[in-house]
Amino acid sequence: MIVITFIEGTLMFFVKTRQRTLAIGMVALAASAVLTGCAGSTSATESPTASATVHEDLKAMLPEEIRKSGVISVATPLNNPPAVMADASGHATGIAAEVAAGMGNVLGVKFEFTESAFAGVIPGLQSGKFDVSMGVIGDTPERQKVLDFVDLMVNKSVLLVQKNNPDGITDLESACGKSIGVLAGSLQIPKVKQASDACTAAGKSSIQINEYPSTPDGQAQVASGRVAAYIAPYLILNHTAKTAGNGETFELAAASYPENPWAIGLGKDRGQFAEALQGALLTMVKDGSYAAILNKYESPDGALNADQVLINGAGTAAFAK
Numbered sequence: 001m002i003v004i005t006f007i008e009g010t011l012m013f014f015v016k017t018r019q020r021t022l023a024i025g026m027v028a029l030a031a032s033a034v035l036t037g038c039a040g041s042t043s044a045t046e047s048p049t050a051s052a053t054v055h056e057d058l059k060a061m062l063p064e065e066i067r068k069s070g071v072i073s074v075a076t077p078l079n080n081p082p083a084v085m086a087d088a089s090g091h092a093t094g095i096a097a098e099v100a101a102g103m104g105n106v107l108g109v110k111f112e113f114t115e116s117a118f119a120g121v122i123p124g125l126q127s128g129k130f131d132v133s134m135g136v137i138g139d140t141p142e143r144q145k146v147l148d149f150v151d152l153m154v155n156k157s158v159l160l161v162q163k164n165n166p167d168g169i170t171d172l173e174s175a176c177g178k179s180i181g182v183l184a185g186s187l188q189i190p191k192v193k194q195a196s197d198a199c200t201a202a203g204k205s206s207i208q209i210n211e212y213p214s215t216p217d218g219q220a221q222v223a224s225g226r227v228a229a230y231i232a233p234y235l236i237l238n239h240t241a242k243t244a245g246n247g248e249t250f251e252l253a254a255a256s257y258p259e260n261p262w263a264i265g266l267g268k269d270r271g272q273f274a275e276a277l278q279g280a281l282l283t284m285v286k287d288g289s290y291a292a293i294l295n296k297y298e299s300p301d302g303a304l305n306a307d308q309v310l311i312n313g314a315g316t317a318a319f320a321k
Contacts, residue, residue, distance in 0.1 A: 054108040055283065061276035062107060066131065070109050074100065075116040075130035076137070079215055082239050082297035083153075083262070084113075084135030095153070095235075095302070096135035098293045103280040117213050119185040122147065125267045132266045132277070136233065138187045139263035139314040148270070149263035150277045151313040153235070153294075153302040157188055159253035160222055160230040160237045163245075167228035171255030173198070177205030181218040181227050184211040187259055188231050223249055233259070235299050260314035261304065274311045282309050 059067065066072055076096070078086050084096040092113040100111035111132075116124060121133045125147055139149035161169050169175060172192060176199035180192045189209065196207035210227070212218040219240060221227035230237070234256060241250045264277055284290035285306050294303045308318045 053106070055106050055279065056108075058106060058276045058279040058283075059108045061272035061279070062109065063270055063273055066109060066273075072100075072104070072107075072109055072111045073131045074111050074113045074134060075121050075124050076113065076133050076135040077118050077121075077214060078113060078115045080136050080236050081243075082299055083233070083235055094135070095293055095297050095299060098296075099152070099281070099284065099290060100134060102284050102289050102293070103277065106280040106283050107276060118183055119213065121265070122185070125265055128267060131273075132264050134264040135262070136236070137263060137265045138260050139265075139312065140187065140260050141315040143265070144312045144314065146268070147265045148268055148274045149265050149312050149314070150274055150281060151261040151263045151304060151308060151310050151319075152281070153262040154304060155259040155262045155302075156234045157191070157231050157257040157259055158234045158237050159255060160219065160232065160240060160250050161228065161253050162222060162225065163248055163251050165251060165253065166225075169229040169253050171253065172207075172231070172257075175199075175207050175229070176202075177207075178228050179208035179210055181210040181212055181221055181230055183215060183218065183232065184213055186232075191257060192231065219244075219250075229253060231257075233262070235302050261308070261319055262302075263314075278309060278311055282306060285309055 076084055078084060078092065080094070082094050084092065084094040087093045097111075097113065100113075104111050114130065116130075116133075118136065121130075121137060122143070124130045125133060134152060137149075138155060139151055143149070159169055159171070161167065167178070169178075172180075172195035175195065182189050182192060189211070192207060192209050196209070200206050210221075212221075215232065215236065218227070218230050218232075222230045223244070234252075237250075237252060241247065241252050244250055264281075266273055266277070281290065285304070291300070291303050294300050310316065310318055313319055
């Protein structure tokens with residue numbers, strides 16, 4: 001049986017905090033091996049392009065406990081380059097980490113990242129265990145029922161396949177009778193289920209959906225030939241296709257699927273917290289530091305314009321598919 005895998009994530013990760021340093025892991029995707037590690041937390045890498053001026057009006061909107069501690073806790077999988085990962089020294093880095101550092105400068109606080117399996121992120125935000133998630137969480141009308149979102153980056157899904165695409169996967173429609181791997185809890189699961197239903201409606205075999213706890217797990221299945229493809233956000237899989245095995249391990253299938261934006265997710269009923277985050281991000285969009293960070297990671301297509309930096313923008317005209 002052929003298997004296709006998809007996830008909201010990617011490859012390298014280590015973790016550090018001011019209290020301790022822990023290895024989260026580094027995934028080395030050669031043709032057939034992936035190494036993984038353990039979890040921890042880390043402060044975001046400082047962003048040299050971010051504004052250094054504290055906006056006291058925005059800082060005043062933060063919850064009192066955050067103003068007192070000076071820390072916004074962030075939960076996310078730290079294995080999704082270039083969106084969010086950790087470098088070899090154990091510092092959180094990537095687009096989201098540098099944007100967080102810039103927003104922290106505007107708000108006069110620090111963002112501290114903790115590695116979390118994606119399936120645990122939403123429950124953690126709902127329970128108040130963490131303040132926010134940013135990097136690979138998507139804003140959707142359904143999720144808006146339990147969380148609020150500040151929209152952060154453009155998002156679309158693509159299929160990662162082995163180099164030279166031996167199974168001939170071009171899109172989800174070509175996956176009937178095969179297996180598709182997905183990140184547990186990801187936005188892509190309903191999309192693959194819909195494609196599977198279309199297969200059976202046409203008298204073809206259904207798609208087997210395999211869920212994985214992390215992106216490296218799913219990508220390893222593609223690299224080993226146990227899965228035919230892996231569907232996940234473009235920014236992450238494009239980076240993987242270009243870098244894994246010096247570009248000789250993977251490629252992207254032709255199809256792409258517009259998604260709701262990646263966002264900063266936070267619990268509901270947190271006062272003006274969302275407005276403070278929105279204001280800090282807008283400051284970076286307007287002063288050019290936001291675009292500079294995305295350009296640094298060769299991801300200009302992921303940039304939002306000022307009119308798209310919305311609270312709960314998914315489902316509105318700003319993100320019409």
